[in-house]
Amino acid sequence: MDRVIPDLLIWYRQNARDLPWRNTQDPYRIWVSEIILQQTRVEQGKSFYMNFINNFHDFCHIANSPEDSILRVWQGLGYYSRARNMIKTAEIICHDFGGKMPANHKQILSLPGIGAYTAAAIASFAFGLPHAALDGNVRRVGSRFLGLYEVLGSKQSDKIITEYLEQHIPINEAGEFNQALIEIGATVCKPQKPDCHSCPLSKQCVAYQKNTQNELPVVARKKAPxxxxxxxxxxxxxxxxxxxxxxxxxxxxxxxxxxxxxxxxxxxxxxxxxxxxxxxxxxxxxxxxxxxxxxxxxxxxxxxxxxxxxxxxxxxxxxxxxxxxxxxxxxxxxxxxxxxxxxxxxxxxx
DNA sequence: AACACGGGGGT
DNA sequence: ACCCCAGTGTT
Structure with a gap:
């Protein structure tokens, strides 16, 4: 991957969408955006993000507010356990960490509502720590780039992608590297009809070389409602x-x-x-x-x-x-x- | 590993 | 209809 990383970062700086949480290094705002964006499209999350940070300014502000007032701002967004876990995390950070997100991957990962993806995202976006952030986008990009036929999101697939990325992640640009991979997945390496001709990764992409980008990734069958x-x-x-x-x-x-x-x-x-x-x-x-x-x-x-x-x-x-x-x-x-x-x-x- | 957990938008 | 979304916690 080393040969295409400079292309990837250049592409990102030229093509990154202007999103409200991208103009800050504030761990609080990054945390708010990452929780909102869990299983939620960027376009759907924008207004909720603006509303949230306008109503709650820091961790202790959340910790000192009634649960109903946080849920009221979350109303209509879905997956309401995210909001209740945010309250738990805000209380821990306010009472045990002096009101500031710890600059430590293991401690971030221990907080309620923060799993493998979100911990790596906060650690790299806010603190520059070199952890691979595997969301749905990065899993798809990784599956195609490496030509993986393991089921998307399976233990084996995640292990292969994580180890590969953490071996290649640029130590001083971990945050931009992760965001660039997410952005590629969201706007270029889409689930259907990926725009391989405009992808900065294509010259090293296994799926593109073998013309298998339309059969990857392998996705598990969904259960009927x-x-x-x-x-x-x-x-x-x-x-x-x-x-x-x-x-x-x-x-x-x-x-x-x-x-x-x-x-x-x-x-x-x-x-x-x-x-x-x-x-x-x-x-x-x-x-x-x-x-x-x-x-x-x-x-x-x-x-x-x-x-x-x-x-x-x-x-x-x-x-x-x-x-x-x-x-x-x-x-x-x-x-x-x-x-x-x-x-x-x-x-x-x- | 499989399941529960919302709501919306694209095809 | 079906797929997927800047996933996490529980079983």
């Missing part, structure tokens, strides 16, 4: 509505939503008799069906919009009664945003 069926209760009474905070289950942990029950695919009965004292005194404003597609799950949700009086509602500890107008202060998932947004769009219909 499973279906789940839910009834949600959007209950309004005298200007109040009810939410619950998800905690013990897997999905959307820490976010708020309307009270819900799981159901069978074909069930259509009114499911909330035990939450309302006299169902006949509650009016059904609407019943709407929603299909919400996640990566690993398809949710068929039915939203029951109900209206009744306060004294007709069973008091349950797990339900939080809030003023209807204050709902936007609570962090909610995307499906909840779909539920709520219909309110503003149905201000008038015959």
């Amino acid at each position: 499973v279906n789940s069926y839910l009834d949600y209760m959007w209950l309004e009474a005298d200007g109040y509505t009810w939410l619950t905070k998800r905690d013990n289950h897997g999905i959307w942990k820490g976010l708020y939503e309307f009270p819900s029950k799981t159901r069978d695919a074909e069930t259509r009965n009114f499911p909330f008799e035990d939450w309302i004292i006299n169902p006949e005194y509650a009016s059904i404003l609407s019943v709407k069906e929603y299909k919400h597609q996640l990566t690993h799950r398809t949710i068929y949700a039915r939203l029951w919009h109900l209206s009744t009086s306060l004294n007709n509602i069973v008091n349950k500890n797990e339900f939080t009664r809030i003023e209807s107008v204050s709902i936007e202060a609570y962090p909610v998932h995307r499906l909840m945003l779909k539920f709520i947004e219909q309110k503003e769009t149905t201000t008038h219909h015959d």
Whole structure:
């Protein structure tokens, strides 16, 4: 690789996208950007990054803020455990490391929410430490450049790529080298139709030499999503509505939503008799069906919009009664945003 | 090694 | 529909 590294670095300096987290060496900002960009496209992450650093200025600021306020900024981005792990990491850095990210790869790697990729990215981008940062881009570039048929992301594949890169990483330009490889993967060595003719690595790329760039990398087959069926209760009474905070289950942990029950695919009965004292005194404003597609799950949700009086509602500890107008202060998932947004769009219909 | 974990955009 | 995204933590 030594022969193409100068070409790679020159290419990067001429072609790097101007991204908001690239104009800083601040480990805090680099950390924020790297967490946001986990399994998230650059274009999707930009506005969340700007919003995040405008609301939270350093590690101790996060550590001293309520969980709901961080989740509220994260709302709609997905993989919410990232935000909760950021709080844990911010607390550790604020209390044990004097409020500053340690300039040490092993200590960075030990922090919650920071795995092999993110630790190497922070270590190299912020501190110039020579660790290979293998994300999806670099794995693909490495697989093609070295002509690997090991399954992408497998132990063997990662080991080969990591050892190769750390053997060749320029000791004084580790950060730029890693960013350049990521940039090549994102903009040139794309999953489909790579632009090999404009790639600074092509003259040493095994796949390009053998014309196998379209059959590499070898990717494991994905699992089909499973279906789940839910009834949600959007209950309004005298200007109040009810939410619950998800905690013990897997999905959307820490976010708020309307009270819900799981159901069978074909069930259509009114499911909330035990939450309302006299169902006949509650009016059904609407019943709407929603299909919400996640990566690993398809949710068929039915939203029951109900209206009744306060004294007709069973008091349950797990339900939080809030003023209807204050709902936007609570962090909610995307499906909840779909539920709520219909309110503003149905201000008038015959 | 396999799985759970969101949401969005490209083809 | 299916793929993939500046992946991590748990089982």
